[in-house]
Amino acid sequence: MTSTPGTPSSRIPLSVAGPVLCPYEGLEMLNLPQFNRGTGFTAEERETFKLHGFLPSSLQTLESQATRAYQQFRSLPTPLDKNSFLMSLKTQNEVLYFRLLQDHLKEMFSIVYTPTESEAIEQYSRLFRRPEGCFLDINFPERIEESLLAWGTNENVDYIVVSDGEEILGIGDQGVGAIGISSAKGVLMTLCAGVHPSRIIPVALDVGTDNSALLNDDLYLGNRHSRVRGARYDDFVAKFVEVVKRQYPRAILHFEDFGLSNARRLLDTYRPQLACFNDDVQGTGAVTLGALLAAMKVLRMRMRDIRFVIFGAGTAGTGIADQIRDFLKTEDVEAEQIFEHIWLVDKPGLLMKSMGDKLTPAQRQYAAYDERWEGCDTTSLLEVIKRVKPHALIGCSTKPGSFTDEVLSEMAKHVDRPIVFPLSNPTRLHEATPEQILRATNGKALVATGSPFDPINGREIAENNNCFVYPGIGLGAILSRADRITDEIIAAAALQLSSLAPAVTADDPDGPLLPDVQDIREISAKVATAVVLKALEVGVARVEQMDKVRVPREYGKCLAWVKTQMWKAEYRPLKRVMF
Ligand SMILES: NC(=O)c1ccc[n+]([C@@H]2O[C@H](COP(=O)([O-])OP(=O)(O)OC[C@H]3O[C@@H](n4cnc5c(N)ncnc54)[C@H](O)[C@@H]3O)[C@@H](O)[C@H]2O)c1
Ligand SMILES: O=C(O)C[C@H](O)C(=O)O
Ligand SMILES: [Mn+2]
Numbered sequence: 001m002t003s004t005p006g007t008p009s010s011r012i013p014l015s016v017a018g019p020v021l022c023p024y025e026g027l028e029m030l031n032l033p034q035f036n037r038g039t040g041f042t043a044e045e046r047e048t049f050k051l052h053g054f055l056p057s058s059l060q061t062l063e064s065q066a067t068r069a070y071q072q073f074r075s076l077p078t079p080l081d082k083n084s085f086l087m088s089l090k091t092q093n094e095v096l097y098f099r100l101l102q103d104h105l106k107e108m109f110s111i112v113y114t115p116t117e118s119e120a121i122e123q124y125s126r127l128f129r130r131p132e133g134c135f136l137d138i139n140f141p142e143r144i145e146e147s148l149l150a151w152g153t154n155e156n157v158d159y160i161v162v163s164d165g166e167e168i169l170g171i172g173d174q175g176v177g178a179i180g181i182s183s184a185k186g187v188l189m190t191l192c193a194g195v196h197p198s199r200i201i202p203v204a205l206d207v208g209t210d211n212s213a214l215l216n217d218d219l220y221l222g223n224r225h226s227r228v229r230g231a232r233y234d235d236f237v238a239k240f241v242e243v244v245k246r247q248y249p250r251a252i253l254h255f256e257d258f259g260l261s262n263a264r265r266l267l268d269t270y271r272p273q274l275a276c277f278n279d280d281v282q283g284t285g286a287v288t289l290g291a292l293l294a295a296m297k298v299l300r301m302r303m304r305d306i307r308f309v310i311f312g313a314g315t316a317g318t319g320i321a322d323q324i325r326d327f328l329k330t331e332d333v334e335a336e337q338i339f340e341h342i343w344l345v346d347k348p349g350l351l352m353k354s355m356g357d358k359l360t361p362a363q364r365q366y367a368a369y370d371e372r373w374e375g376c377d378t379t380s381l382l383e384v385i386k387r388v389k390p391h392a393l394i395g396c397s398t399k400p401g402s403f404t405d406e407v408l409s410e411m412a413k414h415v416d417r418p419i420v421f422p423l424s425n426p427t428r429l430h431e432a433t434p435e436q437i438l439r440a441t442n443g444k445a446l447v448a449t450g451s452p453f454d455p456i457n458g459r460e461i462a463e464n465n466n467c468f469v470y471p472g473i474g475l476g477a478i479l480s481r482a483d484r485i486t487d488e489i490i491a492a493a494a495l496q497l498s499s500l501a502p503a504v505t506a507d508d509p510d511g512p513l514l515p516d517v518q519d520i521r522e523i524s525a526k527v528a529t530a531v532v533l534k535a536l537e538v539g540v541a542r543v544e545q546m547d548k549v550r551v552p553r554e555y556g557k558c559l560a561w562v563k564t565q566m567w568k569a570e571y572r573p574l575k576r577v578m579f
Contacts, residue, residue, distance in 0.1 A: 016196060016567050019575040025049045033094040034198050037571055040065050040096070048576050062571055065093075066100050073100070073108075079116040084127055086112055087120070090187075091130045094197055098569035101191050106518050112191075114465060115426035115451045117184045118169045124177035125214070125221040132183045133202030135176070138228050138236045145243045151201045157251050158478045159195055160244060161185045164205040164237075166227065166259030167280075167315065170398035170429040173259075175209030176222025181257050185279065185470070193471035193524040194566025195478065205240065207233055229261075237266060245274050250546070252477045252485070254279055254470070263315040264362050275477055275540075277485045283466030283473065284316040285323035286490050288394065288421065290497030291448045291464050291513040292324070295392075295419050297504045298446065298513075304331040304341070306419075309390040311381060311431065312397025313344035313351060316423065318362035320394060323494060325365075326487060335365065342366050343388055346397075349379035385410045392419035395431030399424070403432035408440035416444065421464050423450035434461045448513050462501070462512035469493045472524040476531020479565055480541035480551070489534050496530035497523070525566065529559040 039060040076082045090097040165178025182202035189195040208225045253276035267278040310317045344351045344366045353367045377383045411418040422431035434447045448464035503511035535541040552558045
């Protein structure tokens with residue numbers, strides 16, 4: 001398992017413990033972020049690797065290097081400058097980069113991830129310094145295999161994050177800037193779940209872009225043609241997945257920020273074929289179910305007694321609906337009754353049966369019966385709220401301000417503690433701010449948001465972001481060597497998360513419905529443990545045959561084992577080897 005990791009350029013084995021093997025010396029070594037330690041090289045290492053002339057004489061520890069880097073970080077004026085600084089550090093010294101992030105997790109999380117990463121992606125072609133992942137060009141499908149293999153082989157790759165950049169967060173088509181989201185999601189796999197950074201391949205599928213600003217930008221770095229769609233696109237993705245299946249049979253494939261017409265379709269096509277998941281569909285569904293289950297504990301209610309309105313019924317919105325639907329099955333609500341529990345609202349208003357083919361297959365099952373809605377202006381969210389009297393309102397619409405004061409106070413008229421989750425990222429796209437929600441509901445609402453917000457009047461605001469589950473799902477799937485990622489696995493992740501919310505653990509009705517980002521490593525380890533145990537239970541785990549490891553079935557022991565498999569940002573002994 002993670003005992004023989006490798007590096008992209010060299011395929012030299014690294015590991016989570018023991019010495020790091022390095023065949024390089026001098027300037028070449030200093031230029032490789034997975035080996036470079038800069039002023040942190042010891043006297044002996046400087047000797048062995050012929051580094052003396054390249055470094056000032058003082059010998060620094062990782063701690064002092066992190067202190068110096070933190071001062072540099074603090075001196076920068078804007079979040080985007082800080083993001084660029086960290087990106088450049090990542091391409092200089094990987095251990096120092098992750099050590100710095102770990103030491104200042106809460107402060108830096110929003111800089112390397114949502115929301116600042118979205119600014120960096122918008123500016124991708126202007127900020128480019130060094131490649132941070134694998135670029136696959138739709139005009140050269142024959143290069144897919146060679147390009148991926150240059151990053152590592154089955155022996156040294158655990159995780160592949162792929163995006164085609166069509167629907168990045170809520171900022172739409174970013175073309176080749178897709179590499180930014182694949183890379184940021186990969187960074188969190190290491191930071192939150194301890195997957196070795198060199199064992200992850202971030203991938204951008206460059207299939208063109210329909211973003212005219214990018215097409216007209218002389219500095220744009222991607223393919224300068226419109227987005228390829230239809231059979232040629234499908235064949236390209238199929239070829240990519242075929243290479244992943246054949247060359248990396250042990251790796252997990254993570255789909256991120258594909259467009260509405262592809263995300264669900266690709267997931268449905270490939271889920272039965274390999275261990276893959278779509279973070280926007282299933283990750284978002286699972287984190288939201290986790291927060292809702294925590295809310296049920298606060299309200300002392302069951303999910304079957306709750307009415308849900310989901311505003312924005314795209315990739316994330318229907319993913320959330322599906323997780324709720326599947327959970328309701330465990331409370332004896334049949335699929336045919338689902339329209340009495342979940343209402344989907346999108347651009348045309350409430351989704352109705354009469355919309356027929358205009359609905360996506362994922363939306364259709366939730367469509368409302370027209371005859372029950374006669375006399376209601378279903379194009380208005382407010383009117384739908386008046387009629388449904390929902391307990392929970394969830395936003396994945398990318399439409400800022402759509403949860404108006406009127407909508408929010410209407411909710412508060414009918415239920416004592418409305419559940420309101422504006423989830424559209426980045427921050428400026430939220431359907432309402434937590435402050436507005438609490439004001440309009442006299443502080444009664446149970447709030448969770450897609451991006452981080454500061455506390456309001458001392459009350460912590462839960463961040464309902466898929467980062468609370470996907471790193472744990474990914475790590476659990478890697479460690480169990482899962483052959484498929486089943487619905488049971490995703491549900492197990494949500495259930496585990498719900499038990500870790502401060503509102504539940506501290507039995508505090510105003511406590512957050514999700515844990516704090518500060519604790520994300522512990523949370524991810526626990527989610528991974530739930531995933532490993534579920535994968536073993538449902539028979540998709542291959543770890544015991546493949547790696548000849550006996551995995552403890554007892555939760556505490558399994559958690560301890562999971563933690564031993566997590567990579568840490570530390571300078572391990574370096575050992576010189578020949579090519
Ligand atoms: N918090 C999280 O973890 C998380 C996870 C995934 C997505 N998101 C956010 O959710 C948003 C949507 O992402 P997605 O991947 O589902 O995108 P998507 O394009 O698949 O879906 C967006 C949906 O919103 C609808 N919509 C657009 N404008 C609307 C309006 N004015 N009124 C009603 N509906 C409208 C669209 O028709 C579409 O169905 C993004 O902002 C994304 O950042 C958050
Ligand atoms: O990237 C995030 O912050 C969450 C999510 O995957 C999104 O697309 O918004
Ligand atoms: Mn996403």
